[in-house]
Amino acid sequence: MKSIRERLRRHLPRIIAATAAVAVIAGSLTVSNTARAGGTLRVGMTAADIPLSWGQPDQGFEGFRFMGLMLYDGLINWDMSSADKASGLIPGLAESWTVNAKDKTKWIFKLRQGAKFHDGSEFDADAVLWNFDKLFDKSVPQYSARQGSLVNFRISSVAYDSASNAKGWKKIDKYTVEFTTKSPDSFFPYQISYILMSSPAQFDKTGKDWKQFAKNPSGTGPWKLVKLVPRERAEFVPFKEHWDPTRQPKLDKVITLPIPDPNARTAALLSGQVDWIEAPSPDAIPKLKERGMVVSSNLYPHIWSWHLSRVEGSPWNDIRVRKAANLAIDRAGVKALLGGYAIEAKGHVSPGDPWFGTPSFVLRYDPAAAKKLLKEAGHGPNNPIKVKIMISASGSGQMLPLPMNEYIQQNLKEVGIDVDFQVMEWQSLLGRWRAGAKAAQAKGTNGINVSYTTQDPFSGFTRFLRCDLHAPGGVNWGYHCNKEIDELLNKASLAFDSKERDKWIAKLHTLEVDQALFIWVVHDVAPRGMTTKVKGFVQARNWFQSLTPVYME
Amino acid sequence: MFAYLIRRILYIIPISFGVTVLVFALVHMAPGDPLSAVVPPDAPEEMVQELKKAYGFDKPLPIQYATWLGRILVGDLGVSIARSRYVTDELAVAVPNTFILAAGGTLLGFTLGAFFGGVAGYFQGRWIDKLATGIAITGISVPHYWLAIVLVIIFSVEMNVLPSIGMGPGGSTAWQWNAENLKHLVLPVITLAVIPMGIITRTVRATVAEILNQEFVQALHAKGLLNQQVLMHVIKNAAPTMLSVMGLQLGYLLGGSILVETVFQWPGTGLLLNSAIFERDLPLLQGTILILAMFFVLLNFLVDIVQTAIDPRMARG
Numbered sequence: 001m002k003s004i005r006e007r008l009r010r011h012l013p014r015i016i017a018a019t020a021a022v023a024v025i026a027g028s029l030t031v032s033n034t035a036r037a038g039g040t041l042r043v044g045m046t047a048a049d050i051p052l053s054w055g056q057p058d059q060g061f062e063g064f065r066f067m068g069l070m071l072y073d074g075l076i077n078w079d080m081s082s083a084d085k086a087s088g089l090i091p092g093l094a095e096s097w098t099v100n101a102k103d104k105t106k107w108i109f110k111l112r113q114g115a116k117f118h119d120g121s122e123f124d125a126d127a128v129l130w131n132f133d134k135l136f137d138k139s140v141p142q143y144s145a146r147q148g149s150l151v152n153f154r155i156s157s158v159a160y161d162s163a164s165n166a167k168g169w170k171k172i173d174k175y176t177v178e179f180t181t182k183s184p185d186s187f188f189p190y191q192i193s194y195i196l197m198s199s200p201a202q203f204d205k206t207g208k209d210w211k212q213f214a215k216n217p218s219g220t221g222p223w224k225l226v227k228l229v230p231r232e233r234a235e236f237v238p239f240k241e242h243w244d245p246t247r248q249p250k251l252d253k254v255i256t257l258p259i260p261d262p263n264a265r266t267a268a269l270l271s272g273q274v275d276w277i278e279a280p281s282p283d284a285i286p287k288l289k290e291r292g293m294v295v296s297s298n299l300y301p302h303i304w305s306w307h308l309s310r311v312e313g314s315p316w317n318d319i320r321v322r323k324a325a326n327l328a329i330d331r332a333g334v335k336a337l338l339g340g341y342a343i344e345a346k347g348h349v350s351p352g353d354p355w356f357g358t359p360s361f362v363l364r365y366d367p368a369a370a371k372k373l374l375k376e377a378g379h380g381p382n383n384p385i386k387v388k389i390m391i392s393a394s395g396s397g398q399m400l401p402l403p404m405n406e407y408i409q410q411n412l413k414e415v416g417i418d419v420d421f422q423v424m425e426w427q428s429l430l431g432r433w434r435a436g437a438k439a440a441q442a443k444g445t446n447g448i449n450v451s452y453t454t455q456d457p458f459s460g461f462t463r464f465l466r467c468d469l470h471a472p473g474g475v476n477w478g479y480h481c482n483k484e485i486d487e488l489l490n491k492a493s494l495a496f497d498s499k500e501r502d503k504w505i506a507k508l509h510t511l512e513v514d515q516a517l518f519i520w521v522v523h524d525v526a527p528r529g530m531t532t533k534v535k536g537f538v539q540a541r542n543w544f545q546s547l548t549p550v551y552m553e
Numbered sequence: 554m555f556a557y558l559i560r561r562i563l564y565i566i567p568i569s570f571g572v573t574v575l576v577f578a579l580v581h582m583a584p585g586d587p588l589s590a591v592v593p594p595d596a597p598e599e600m601v602q603e604l605k606k607a608y609g610f611d612k613p614l615p616i617q618y619a620t621w622l623g624r625i626l627v628g629d630l631g632v633s634i635a636r637s638r639y640v641t642d643e644l645a646v647a648v649p650n651t652f653i654l655a656a657g658g659t660l661l662g663f664t665l666g667a668f669f670g671g672v673a674g675y676f677q678g679r680w681i682d683k684l685a686t687g688i689a690i691t692g693i694s695v696p697h698y699w700l701a702i703v704l705v706i707i708f709s710v711e712m713n714v715l716p717s718i719g720m721g722p723g724g725s726t727a728w729q730w731n732a733e734n735l736k737h738l739v740l741p742v743i744t745l746a747v748i749p750m751g752i753i754t755r756t757v758r759a760t761v762a763e764i765l766n767q768e769f770v771q772a773l774h775a776k777g778l779l780n781q782q783v784l785m786h787v788i789k790n791a792a793p794t795m796l797s798v799m800g801l802q803l804g805y806l807l808g809g810s811i812l813v814e815t816v817f818q819w820p821g822t823g824l825l826l827n828s829a830i831f832e833r834d835l836p837l838l839q840g841t842i843l844i845l846a847m848f849f850v851l852l853n854f855l856v857d858i859v860q861t862a863i864d865p866r867m868a869r870g
Contacts, residue, residue: 048827048828048831048832049635049636049828052636052637054637058591058635060593145600145603145604145607146591146604146637148600149591149592149593149596149600149601149603149604150592150593150596152596152597152600153593153595153596153597153600154595156597210637211632211637211638211639214637214638227726229646229724229725229726229820230636230638230643230646230820231820231824231825231828232719232720232724232725232726232818232820233724257718257719257818258818259718259818260815261815261816263702263705264705264717264718264815264816264817264818266710267705267706267709267710267717267718268717268718268818270709270710270713271709271710271713271715271716271717272713273716273717273718273719425831427585427589427590427831427832427833428584428585428589430589430590430594431585431586431589431594433594434589434594434595463595472597472598473597473598474595475594475595
């Protein structure tokens, strides 16, 4: 035995040396940051998987950004050409749209001639009808309940009777389509912008099977999908026959990679595996800048707020309490917590927005005024109001929910509002959001923290404020109801002149802020990290962005 | 041996059935609506109900289980709700990717563990034993995800010598056994190997120490066998335990480490499970857990067979 020990003792240094050599060799395999083709942009998305590629994407607005609006066009598109002005609607596959002056439930859409799908087939009125049938008509082969579930709620005003299969879309001629809405609705152009046009010919070619279509999708968008590996990557190349020469991509290729963990995204950017990441965490931004990365950001229609319960017994039913809470929040502190990548909220939309209006209640940090209001309401440090808010630990658009909510909790504590949190996973929170404040799941809670888009009037206002849009018919979570607001919403939806519509929405927003209907905190500015080689990107004031002007230096 | 083999194969049938019951029950016992993650929160209730019907979630659970069982018996694991892709297609991509990682992790963990364990067993009580035992305890104690993040910070972010995510510049579909792709394997394999290394080190150390104290070792020496020959006997006696532990560890690693695969964005079963959990994708979740559980059952079976081949006394039990 002794000799074995001696042998081991003798060989041990060699074995250790060999192990070390293996480690050194492994370490010496250096990462090649230049092993990519010129003009290829690699994007690290926050999504956990490649968004669905068959037409209507999933993964929220990131799905639209990095799949839907790359492969497809809507009849109406979003203007993503400017970083300096609010992003509005522009002609897409429809060159123009007008409401019938006599019957304002009828809309005429004049379609673009000569637009082609990636498979070479022509876009026309039949393709439009086919795509609407896809979402609503269960009797047609292209009907897709899953696609319908992803988008039909956004176009709730289009007329469709499932019992009789009467449709609110019909062909006038090869390049003209008429839509009918349930009632006059000036928000319709916004709603229809979310409907993307898939190719009927490609659906036939792929055996009338959406699963196969998703592997070889065909739209009219500026990018074609050439490779899709689930959970790993999607690769896009320019569609050179795109109808809009101003949107011809400059890159040779775009590769999107799902990297849901923010630290992994940051590491991927810093180690040269991607050129662009979405939503780096605020504490990583100094590191990115230190390493010479560019951090792009811009205001966009987003609001991080607490949606308040207005059911019987809720402490938020007292306007003084709502105003006090809004005055107690140190928004500058929250912004600092986010590394400066936020804009302090003054309302549901930001002051530069045409919908902001002229509210008299100014959201500011004024704990003394907050305490005064609470005192008037019969509360104070010795008699605090107790509320429970449902929050998530993470989630799309939620920024840094835990530290932000804890910061606000401390702010409110100082004026006499004791906040308790019910923390849950993001999807669970959304489930409770859908169920409404009167549901059993929401028992004992007085608010919910879900960040919202204010991209269009319906998404930004109608769905939260209209009396009849509470659960299960909508997401007026708190059962808020104010007839004056309903009236303003009706006026806005009946205003077919955009300036007049904006005027009514601004009045609505003025009332919303003056009534302190939410506790508004900050607007996100969508930070994106990218290498200095990425050029040409214009960060539009929109949830969607265009990669067509981007190129690699 | 043959009778043992048949008996052992027959055991697999009720075990597999039990696995399906457990998988189905556990997945359905978890709170949350199966459609909550895939249907936008604003989607109208009638649309949600229509999808529930389309996916069969409107039926009683026993009916759902029977339908699922009937399908899996013919090799159909269903369609992912969130992704609208066949679960078998998803697994066909993910399982080989995880196997590459698991094999690397097991190989590294077993080699290091057997070496450290052997050394520690031979030099019991000496400084080298304490060093090896310390490494083993550290390996077992260090959280996977923490080590993964630390390795990424050191080797990817700061030193920029190893990639932090993915299976290679072209992804898993372009995987080849070349240096460019192997670099992507280094950090996840090291991370995965740490726990098996610790467990195997401790097991081998205890086994070797125990065997060295047995009388037959003295008898072998007394018979005049060379130390190398005695060592072979020690290894042979330690082998069944080592194999058993290695098999279990390989089983665990084949299950895919959700955290490690998520940190490194390795497109294996761990990442698949991660997305299935977050998207409440029941068909994908059920199918993946079932296949992984069956791997475990088969691995145990294989380990039992190999152990019995090495030590026929085991067949008697």
